[in-house]
Amino acid sequence: MSARERGLNIGLASLLLVVPLAAAYFGEPYYLTLATRIAILSIAAVGLNFALGLGGLVSFGHAAYFGLGGYAAGILANHALNGQAILAWPMEIGGTTFMPAIWLVAVLVAALTAFLIGMLSLRTTGVYFIMITLAFAQMLYYFAVSWPAYGGEDGLPVYVRNSFPGLNTFDPVQFFLISFAALMVSLAIFSVLRNSNFGLALRASRQNAGRLESLGIEVFRLRLTAFVVSGAITGLAGALYADLNRFVSPQMLSWHMSGEIMVFVILGGVGRLFGPVAGAALYIFLEQSLGEVSDYWQVFLGLLLLCVVLFARGGLIGTVLDRRNG
């Protein structure tokens, strides 16, 4: 990463931290909620960026991990509140409202699901891979819709925000800080992994998979590992999102969500560390500003996306860096 990109990243992180806190201080707490949403959606996109940006794995089903993380949080919290065990046999497992435990479960469930889906879908490439990941996510979506125990189509409310030791999670500032910290941690993980031996091989697999095999590196295993890490990060985002909205619905599992996560990555800059953050922030900004003008604001989003894909392949981050270079 160039010094210029590092500077831009620090600037973006500072903006995301300072602007909402300042707004809250001056009596505009709404921006705090928006910034919290940006932070959480960014985490989801950091997860996808790992598979898509580094490994070239175009997963169109990352809503699966996002939604599963959300349902993990919602289901655990509901059981904790109504006192019923989730599982009575072979051992009794109850719910919890303890955030770190919920995150752990969300990450594990997402990782396990990514492993199973990856085992099957990574045998294909290209369009087939896109379609299979989409199909698996849609299967989970319809499963959530048709399973009445946890709200089915209506979704599952979480009446009380889960707890974090030493913090008051109901305070929007504190919940924002938790989300922001989680984003920074996931970005740190992304950065460390990208620069590791594993990251080098993963980037190479996107460029020339066959050659990697001839150097003694099994591409399938490499991709599967990356896919699991990717799903796990997105799962964490899902758990936070459930807490933000205090509500989980099948919508979190739908293909719209998969598309949105992918749009964040592409808008911001595929493979860039802060691409997901820039993309999610721009998306939320457009949603808020254009949403006021027209209910059909996504038309403009579509046009913008078209321009990015046609003329600015590096996304927001890539374009800004190029501009400053020239």
Added chain:
Amino acid sequence: MAEPILRIYNLTKSFGALLATDGVSLDLKPGEIHALIGPNGAGKSTLVKLIVGELRQNSGSIEFRGVRVDGLGAAERARRGLARSFQVSSIFPELTVFENVFLAVQGTRGRTYRFFGNDISNAEFSHLASTQVERAKLGARSAAVASELSHGERRRLEVAMALAMRPKALLLDEPMAGVGAEGTRELTNLLKEIRAESPILLIEHDMDAVFALADRISVLVNGRLVSTGSVSEIRNNEDVRKAYLGYEDD
């Protein structure tokens, strides 16, 4: 005579009705350069793919360092010391020259699943990689992105990557393709150096290079091995001249 490093026995591969490899048996002994020649479409590349495990044979066996490897995957064979270079340069275009070569070190040493930190700072590994970069005369280009290399430089990067694997046998698929007279001379010298470290199965169209380097030559025509012998035996073999060298047309 020393035991062969690589022994191929009665290898057969067909694609539908086309018999691409038809009962080929050959071996590679320590210290030798064994050239494989044959007209276009003779099945040379198919044979290479079978040996390294990119294709699976229909029948026959491949023994490498005394062990059957024909059931193993390509990556496993690579880690055991079977290295290849590609006919059309196959590199990682967005990585630097050094990273390209370093991946070969990392891969054969089984160090890919290191998630935190990298081995580029490891003196032994980076020395191994930079030695091969220097040797391929790419030292000045070490930090360049591979997509910026000239054709000749890419050919040498190919060879450097294969050498960084510390191979026990080296399969070079037309390393001289399109590098010009100067490039051919450089590569010929490099291969002469390498043969002491690792025997080479050399697939090559440049007959001057083949005759200058090879200890033995095998001729492949229509998937069948028509002849194996020393340079002078092959030069004077009537069948080979007819089938491939085409001297009669001169």
